[in-house]
Amino acid sequence: MITTLTQLEKQVDEQITDPLYPEVTLVCGQVEHWPGVRDGGELEEIYFIVKNRVGSLGDRLRTWVLSEYGPSSRLADWQTVPTSRQLRAEDEADEPF
Incomplete structure (x- = not known):
């Protein structure tokens, strides 16, 4: 069972064949639970792998949050998280020949 962000990043790296065009992506999302953070609700941060x-x-993430958490929660924010392998590949691609 994956218990750390490092283990999740390693799993993503094991699944991709080309780090510049990965088959899967690591995503960090924030799910806001009703009544909303400003009114005393909760904000939960989650990490997960999605297929590209x-x-x-x-849209896919919002649909997933609705199905997993129900209508009293919403996707407040999300961003992709590049793995160290993906960052190295981007750096190498930017270097002049």
Whole structure:
């Protein structure tokens, strides 16, 4: 069972064949639970792996939050988290020949 962010990043790295065009992406999301943070509700941070495919990732994440947490929660924010392997590949691609 994956228990740390480092283990999750390692799993992502093991699944991708080309770090510049990964098949899966590590995502960090914040789920806001009703009545909302400003009114005393909770904000939960979650990390998960998603498959890269055509379409809006934001829409897919919002649908997932609705199905997992119900209508009293919403996706407040999300961002992709590049792995160290992906960052190295981007640095190497930017270097002049």
